[in-house]
Structures are given as C-alpha cells and as structure tokens.
Amino acid sequence: MNSSQVIKAWGKILTGGYPSLSIEITRECPLRCPGCYAYEPEHLNGTPLRQLPDKKGDDLVKGVLELVDEYKPLHISLVGGEPLVRFRELNSLLPILNERRIPVQLVTSAVREIPIEWNDLDLLEIVISIDGLQPEHDARRKPATYERILRNIEGRRVKVHTTVTSQTVERAGYWEEFVRFWSERAEVWKIWFSFFTPQIGGDDVEILSPSMREKMISELLELAGRYPKLYFNNYIAEGYRNPPSSPDECIFSSTTINFSADFKTRVTPCQFGGEPDCSQCGCMASAGLTAVGNYRLGKVVPLKSIYRASKGVGKVLRAS
Ligand code: SF4
Ligand code: SF4
Numbered sequence: 001m002n003s004s005q006v007i008k009a010w011g012k013i014l015t016g017g018y019p020s021l022s023i024e025i026t027r028e029c030p031l032r033c034p035g036c037y038a039y040e041p042e043h044l045n046g047t048p049l050r051q052l053p054d055k056k057g058d059d060l061v062k063g064v065l066e067l068v069d070e071y072k073p074l075h076i077s078l079v080g081g082e083p084l085v086r087f088r089e090l091n092s093l094l095p096i097l098n099e100r101r102i103p104v105q106l107v108t109s110a111v112r113e114i115p116i117e118w119n120d121l122d123l124l125e126i127v128i129s130i131d132g133l134q135p136e137h138d139a140r141r142k143p144a145t146y147e148r149i150l151r152n153i154e155g156r157r158v159k160v161h162t163t164v165t166s167q168t169v170e171r172a173g174y175w176e177e178f179v180r181f182w183s184e185r186a187e188v189w190k191i192w193f194s195f196f197t198p199q200i201g202g203d204d205v206e207i208l209s210p211s212m213r214e215k216m217i218s219e220l221l222e223l224a225g226r227y228p229k230l231y232f233n234n235y236i237a238e239g240y241r242n243p244p245s246s247p248d249e250c251i252f253s254s255t256t257i258n259f260s261a262d263f264k265t266r267v268t269p270c271q272f273g274g275e276p277d278c279s280q281c282g283c284m285a286s287a288g289l290t291a292v293g294n295y296r297l298g299k300v301v302p303l304k305s306i307y308r309a310s311k312g313v314g315k316v317l318r319a320s
Contacts, residue, residue, distance in 0.1 A: 018073065022258045026054050031143070040273075042273060057088075077106075098123050110153055111152075126156065161192040170212070179191060188229060193232060195216065195280075200275045239287030245278060
C-alpha cells in the first residue's frame with residue numbers, strides 16, 4: 001500500500017466501512033484438498049458451502065458489482081471454491097473492476113489455464129495455492145498437479161502461496177527446495193507462506209506445534225535473506241509470534257468483509273469462518289497487519305490503539 005491508499009483505508013474505517021471485500025464467487029471446486037476450511041461444516045456455521053445457491057453468468061457479474069457498489073472497497077479478493085470454474089464470468093468482470101481501478105486478488109489452484117488476456121489487467125494479482133513440493137502437492141491437490149499448474153501459468157505473472165502443515169516442517173531442506181523451485185520460475189514474482197490455522201479445539205493432523213511454528217519462522221527469515229522472491233521479514237515474524245488473541249483484536253478480520261457464494265451469507269469472523277483459533281493463526285495477511293498494528297507511532301503510541309479508536313468512531317458514525 002502506498003500512502004494515499006493508507007489514507008483512503010483510514011477514511012473508510014472512520015466512516016464505518018471496510019477497506020477490503022472478499023467474495024467466494026462459486027461454491028464449486030473440482031479439488032478435494034484435505035484440511036480445506038471452505039468445505040468444513042463450521043465454515044458457514046452449519047450450512048455446507050456446496051448447498052448454498054451460487055450464481056452464474058450475468059447474475060454473478062451483476063451480484064459482484066452490486067456488492068462493490070454497496071461497500072466501495074479499496075481492495076477485492078475473489079476466492080472459492082475454485083474461482084476459475086467461473087472463468088467466463090471473470091472474463092467479463094475483471095476488466096470492469098480494472099477499469100474502475102480497484103486492485104483485485106484472485107486466489108486459484110490453477111486447475112485450468114489462466115486466460116492470457118488477463119495479462120493486460122494491471123491491477124489484477126493472481127495467487128496460486130501450492131501445498132509444498134510435487135509429491136505432497138499432487139497427492140493433496142490432484143487434478144491441479146504441478147505439471148498442470150506449470151502448463152496453466154506459462155507466460156503469466158503470478159504469486160505463489162503455500163500453507164505449511166505439520167507433515168513437512170521437520171524435513172530437512174524441504175522448504176528451501178520449494179522456495180528455490182518457485183523462485184526459478186520466470187512467471188513467479190512473489191512467494192507467500194501461511195501456516196495451517198485450526199478451529200478452536202481442533203485436532204487436525206496439519207496443526208503445527210509451537211516448536212514447529214517457531215522453527216518455520218526462523219527458517220523463513222533465513223531463506224528470505226537468500227531468496228528475494230520470498231516475502232517474509234522480522235515484522236511478519238513478530239506478527240506470527242504474537243497473533244491476535246481474538247477476532248476483535250485482529251485488524252485483518254475487522255477491515256475485511258467476507259461474503260460466501262450466494263453473495264448474502266457472511267463468512268465470519270474472518271475468511272476461515274466458524275471459530276478459528278486466533279492463538280494459532282497462520283494467516284499471512286493477519287500476521288502482516290498485526291505487525292503494522294504493533295508499530296509505535298513516534299515510538300510511543302501503537303498504531304493498533306489509533307486503529308481501535310478510529311474503528312470506534314466509525315461504528316458511531318455508522319449507527320448515527
Ligand atoms: S482448491 Fe481451495 S477451495 Fe478447492 S478444495 Fe482445495 S483448498 Fe478447498
Ligand atoms: S485472521 Fe487469524 S487472527 Fe484474524 S480472526 Fe481469523 S484466525 Fe483470528
């Protein structure tokens with residue numbers, strides 16, 4: 001974000017709005033990834049995502065634009081399900097959002113070819129979700145295998161996002177091999193890491209123990225010094241080490257409004273839905289914003305104190 005975007009975001013908060021809008025544009029996905037939170041029953045408080053009526057064709061385009069007109073976001077995330085299931089609709093929608101000068105992040109498994117004409121959309125960021133090296137990724141994400149992803153992103157410009165799970169943390173050199181592999185791809189300009197985030201009381205095999213989490217943080221700090229495409233630094237590390245204690249304390253969740261595939265159902269308190277365990281939050285965006293919140297203005301006042309005061313003003317203005 002540049003300074004004018006920060007001022008605009010602050011203005012949104014002061015008027016009770018949300019700088020960021022996230023939409024699950026379809027309930028469908030050809031993948032069945034273990035640990036996918038979108039299809040867990042708690043994600044939408046008991047309503048399975050696949051049972052939600054979703055939109056297609058002009059209805060989808062119109063529905064997204066109605067949300068955009070209502071919330072006037074400064075940033076949009078389009079997620080799923082698998083957004084590329086609706087690539088025809090995206091072919092109409094994305095140029096309109098670009099024309100309106102709204103940055104859009106599209107998160108996909110790259111299970112199908114990314115339309116080459118999207119290269120012309122300067123405010124579009126395509127984020128490809130990849131679960132570790134080829135053997136583990138292909139086992140979890142078939143049919144969006146490495147081979148298929150490499151074919152489908154050829155000649156595009158993409159970010160790679162991976163979610164670390166317990167199964168790979170202890171394997172020596174594993175994550176360096178991952179960072180090296182994707183750093184060497186001309187299509188990739190940035191690599192992001194998140195950690196698996198459980199629900200409160202969850203006992204998923206993917207959960208990182210505190211020592212695994214610290215090991216990964218230290219390893220990523222070291223790797224970021226040698227691989228410039230890897231986005232990780234001391235601020236993000238501190239955000240991961242000191243996650244928000246609850247959704248109320250989470251700047252990311254309170255600056256983003258999330259809608260599911262019917263464009264009415266809200267996903268709360270954040271993109272995970274249900275009751276996420278903030279003390280084990282592995283969300284990269286939350287860690288980054290936590291770090292920003294802990295920054296002390298004039299070395300005295302943490303920015304999060306100013307943010308909370310602004311949010312309070314915003315709530316009063318929204319109610320009046
Ligand atoms: S591709 Fe995404 S939405 Fe589909 S099953 Fe995998 S994690 Fe879930
Ligand atoms: S993004 Fe993380 S810290 Fe924020 S509400 Fe969700 S789980 Fe909690």
